[in-house]
Amino acid sequence: MDNARKEWGLNAILALVLFAVPLWAWLANEPFIITLATRVAILAIAAVGLNIALGLGGMVSFGHALYLGLGGYVAGIAAHHAFNGTPVLGLAGTNQMLPIWAIAMLVSGAVAGVVGALSLRTSGIFFIMITLAFAQMGFFFALSWPAYGGEDGLPIFMRNQFPGMNTSRPWDLFVIAYGVLMVALLLFALLRGARFGAALMAIRQNPDRAAAVGISPFGIKLTAFVLSGMLTGLAGAMMADLTRFVSPAMMAWTMSGELIVIIILGGVGRLFGPVAGAAILVGFEVFFGGLTEHWKLWLGLVLLAVVLFARGGLIGLIAGRARHG
Amino acid sequence: MTLALMLEQLLNGVQFGLMLFLMSAGLTLVFGVMGLINLAHGSLYMIGAFLCAAVAGATGNFWLGLMAGIAAAAAAGALIEVVVIRRLYDRDHLDQVLATFALILILSEGVRMVFGPFPLYLNVPDMFRGTVNLGIVDYSLYRLALIGFGLAVAVGLWALIAKTRLGIRIRAGESDREMIAALGVNIRALYTVVFALGAALAGLAGALVGAIQSVQVGMGEPVLILAFVVIVIGGIGSIKGAMVGALLVGVIDTMGRFLLPRLFALFLDTSQAMGVGAALASMLIYLLMALILIFRPKGLFPANG
Amino acid sequence: MDDVVLELRGMCRSFGALKATDDVSLTLRHGEVHALIGPNGAGKSTLMGLISGRTTPDAGSVWLAGQDITGLSVAQRARLGLARSFQVSSLIPEYSALRNVMLALQAGEGHSYRFLRPVVFDRTLQRVGRDILDRVGLAARASVDAAFLSHGERRLLEIAVALAMKPQCFLLDEPMAGLGVEGTARLITFLQGLKQQAPILLVEHDMDAVFRLADRISVLVYGRIIASGTVAEIRANPLVRAAYLGEESTQ
Numbered sequence: 001m002d003n004a005r006k007e008w009g010l011n012a013i014l015a016l017v018l019f020a021v022p023l024w025a026w027l028a029n030e031p032f033i034i035t036l037a038t039r040v041a042i043l044a045i046a047a048v049g050l051n052i053a054l055g056l057g058g059m060v061s062f063g064h065a066l067y068l069g070l071g072g073y074v075a076g077i078a079a080h081h082a083f084n085g086t087p088v089l090g091l092a093g094t095n096q097m098l099p100i101w102a103i104a105m106l107v108s109g110a111v112a113g114v115v116g117a118l119s120l121r122t123s124g125i126f127f128i129m130i131t132l133a134f135a136q137m138g139f140f141f142a143l144s145w146p147a148y149g150g151e152d153g154l155p156i157f158m159r160n161q162f163p164g165m166n167t168s169r170p171w172d173l174f175v176i177a178y179g180v181l182m183v184a185l186l187l188f189a190l191l192r193g194a195r196f197g198a199a200l201m202a203i204r205q206n207p208d209r210a211a212a213v214g215i216s217p218f219g220i221k222l223t224a225f226v227l228s229g230m231l232t233g234l235a236g237a238m239m240a241d242l243t244r245f246v247s248p249a250m251m252a253w254t255m256s257g258e259l260i261v262i263i264i265l266g267g268v269g270r271l272f273g274p275v276a277g278a279a280i281l282v283g284f285e286v287f288f289g290g291l292t293e294h295w296k297l298w299l300g301l302v303l304l305a306v307v308l309f310a311r312g313g314l315i316g317l318i319a320g321r322a323r324h325g
Numbered sequence: 326m327t328l329a330l331m332l333e334q335l336l337n338g339v340q341f342g343l344m345l346f347l348m349s350a351g352l353t354l355v356f357g358v359m360g361l362i363n364l365a366h367g368s369l370y371m372i373g374a375f376l377c378a379a380v381a382g383a384t385g386n387f388w389l390g391l392m393a394g395i396a397a398a399a400a401a402g403a404l405i406e407v408v409v410i411r412r413l414y415d416r417d418h419l420d421q422v423l424a425t426f427a428l429i430l431i432l433s434e435g436v437r438m439v440f441g442p443f444p445l446y447l448n449v450p451d452m453f454r455g456t457v458n459l460g461i462v463d464y465s466l467y468r469l470a471l472i473g474f475g476l477a478v479a480v481g482l483w484a485l486i487a488k489t490r491l492g493i494r495i496r497a498g499e500s501d502r503e504m505i506a507a508l509g510v511n512i513r514a515l516y517t518v519v520f521a522l523g524a525a526l527a528g529l530a531g532a533l534v535g536a537i538q539s540v541q542v543g544m545g546e547p548v549l550i551l552a553f554v555v556i557v558i559g560g561i562g563s564i565k566g567a568m569v570g571a572l573l574v575g576v577i578d579t580m581g582r583f584l585l586p587r588l589f590a591l592f593l594d595t596s597q598a599m600g601v602g603a604a605l606a607s608m609l610i611y612l613l614m615a616l617i618l619i620f621r622p623k624g625l626f627p628a629n630g
Numbered sequence: 631m632d633d634v635v636l637e638l639r640g641m642c643r644s645f646g647a648l649k650a651t652d653d654v655s656l657t658l659r660h661g662e663v664h665a666l667i668g669p670n671g672a673g674k675s676t677l678m679g680l681i682s683g684r685t686t687p688d689a690g691s692v693w694l695a696g697q698d699i700t701g702l703s704v705a706q707r708a709r710l711g712l713a714r715s716f717q718v719s720s721l722i723p724e725y726s727a728l729r730n731v732m733l734a735l736q737a738g739e740g741h742s743y744r745f746l747r748p749v750v751f752d753r754t755l756q757r758v759g760r761d762i763l764d765r766v767g768l769a770a771r772a773s774v775d776a777a778f779l780s781h782g783e784r785r786l787l788e789i790a791v792a793l794a795m796k797p798q799c800f801l802l803d804e805p806m807a808g809l810g811v812e813g814t815a816r817l818i819t820f821l822q823g824l825k826q827q828a829p830i831l832l833v834e835h836d837m838d839a840v841f842r843l844a845d846r847i848s849v850l851v852y853g854r855i856i857a858s859g860t861v862a863e864i865r866a867n868p869l870v871r872a873a874y875l876g877e878e879s880t881q
Contacts, residue, residue: 054419060419062422118615118618121619125362126623128422129614130614132550133618134611134615136611140608143607144607145600145604147600190747193748194746195749195752198742199742201722205722205725206720208720209720210722211705212682212705213734213795214706214738214795215737215742216703216706220742253546257422261423264419268419294437296430296434301431303430304409304431307423307424308424311420
């Protein structure tokens, strides 16, 4: 009970700080900091997506960059065609975020459905490797397909639009990303507490028992995998709009690794784990990146220490062991 | 398209496959014996290449460089086994992935700190310069030497595992960890030796390949991922599977890149055919891996039944 | 034959040269406890696997309440009311006792694809779950994680989970294992009442418990049923004494 209260307190602080820092930056006219906070929020959305598969379902996907990239390319391609006034697959391009998000989620969800249906036939290290293989397929396809920039990537000349907001202003874009993150966290919390979450977490802990009481693991896991891919795809579309650029690097295997790292740094399966993890990662990059060009060495050491000695991540360190019961 | 060109590409594929085998053999041994998935294997490859290039550059002797590369990779392997890897044997795959991912960051930055941000270049040893006439094609002597070298190491590795006491212990470790403990084998030492052996093979591959591509930070990871594809196709833990998988991946990848654009050119215009062909070719081995896993979820030669 | 709940017809399963299950047929009728006994390695685990659906048979069929369930998965069979307890306690370790029971209840209702409504607010699920825990005497331990329950409590929770599955029949795999004298006596009394709700196919090593509980006994040796009958008949059967009880006494 005490630990649960601590965790909620910590969650509230994280949510507050993530809003207060860019608010201060907005008032102090520091757009760079707002953009950093937006980056944290979007990375956190992507990691909340992965957390559904990895944290709740125990599916170690080493290929979630695929969905991030797919979402990014949906945004980039839609904007590209809207800018040129050319149709894509018989439809007009669009520069509206809302329809782009819907398509990004549909596309990444559909791909996650195929990848999941095939990958879930395997388990353990084979699952890790086959999800990596599918992401590599996407990466190399994006790299060598010339129509949308190939390895040069695809710029988004005009940031896509959101009703009632001026997305070219950093603060507006941050508010959008923060809002989506809060909705994503709410959905994650509801999912975890609902019957679906109960079934999914039970399968992670003891698939034989879950089947013996009448829950078919495959369907539940596949559904979770698809939801997970959709949310990460949404984050990809937003990330493309933040950087106004899409490239195969979004699908690189190091990106998949980074998403897992975010979850581990924050705390696996924790509601706000992705938020804490994304903040740590981006903060680390900015802070140590300013001090030394070899900041990745220090990131590696910290990550190693967390894996070897602090399994619960930041939230686990402060709020103790996770409880699902 | 000529037969000569085909033969050249085929040989390139075999050479590539054999270098992949050197990488994969260590990876698959470490997984088979210790149950560990080691992402940092590519960093050992990089260390081998860097040390070889640096020592060869300083002394002007390729062979000294090669020895230095192998020794450095083996030493680095033994060191990280004792300091880090040892703590991961009882952990789940997620922890192993993350900890060895952290090792990649550390080792890559470490190499960058020591050798600087610029690529090193390594010359082909004098005795293997130039080409050799194979009847219909003039083929790079060094690449041909790599094929010979790869085959020789493969045979040596087979002999080591099939004929020596160390090999018996390794095989025992793959099938039953309790048993080797019961036999009184010092497991800790055995694990360190196996890990260092795998590292030495990776360092050897890095050093050999360093002469035909630039030696730079990050060179290990593309090869690492291909090596994973190899061992997953071959069946994790199986040396024989690693050999078959490596040759499959090497030849299919090389031939795909060579043939697919030409195949599509038969019914598309040239620039389109190049694009489609190249895109498909780069996905080919991953497609192969996915297909094999779908029909044989444990790979072609599952090591433990 | 109307009162047959579970029926095996000519089940066979080999592993290589080993015939783990060799032409086994048996029935489980309303209101009875049918005990399955046999020495170690007789093929009891394989047979339980065949019934629950973990293992696919080489030949033969399984019928539940007149329906052929041979082709169904473990989960599908469970949803039809085939309630199984495990030989080694196999619960969801990070779930409380109550949530373990609630999981079985939700699966029995067939509604695991509800994404938004918190289970905590599902009054019906909570109440029925607590009632079941109360029946097995675990009400006071409802909020304790399964991982922290004692061995005996976990065995009881296994039974509670089986109860939550709207069972047509129970498949209990060594429910007495490690329970001690007092716990075993309590469980026997409980199971005697339970069989009125749904019949029990019982695999058990504790012979005293089997003789006190069982209405019928089948003896499995080397994958075959060598004898089947009432307690008295089995006790008197010379084949059984030679093949099984004799062996048991030498252990």
